[in-house]
Amino acid sequence: MASNKQLPEELIVLLRQLVMQGQIRIAGMVLQSYFLRFWKIDKELAEHYVVRYFRKYYPSQLSKHQKRKAHAN
Template sequence: MQQSKMNLSDDLVILINRLALNGDIRMAGIVLQTYVIRSWKLETEVARQYVIQYFQDHYPKQLQRYVKKRRKRN
């Protein structure tokens, strides 16, 4: 990936931050994945891995809560 692709716009970061901190990390993930697929022209699986890594780095507590809730449902 090029360096310019690695930077997210400020508006996108603010939106993802608000969604993740308000407990809607799933929606934040959908927004980020859609952005990555459309803007960076990546395949779905590569975009999904990027989104998971992004949330592991920036929102580990929220991601952990989401994964825990999802495991209980299954």
């Protein structure tokens, strides 16, 4: 991601727990908040990084979430 910055282990564990509990939306909000607060980037870039993160590490869960979201609309 941005200039080789690493996520803290505690954040990675929290994200994994939330995703495995089916709370990928909450996990995305936590990750976006982290990017905004600690990396000091704009909201659009933070949203882009969140999507990239979940595509890389949780592709099946992201796909399920996107299908549910599309079906709800």
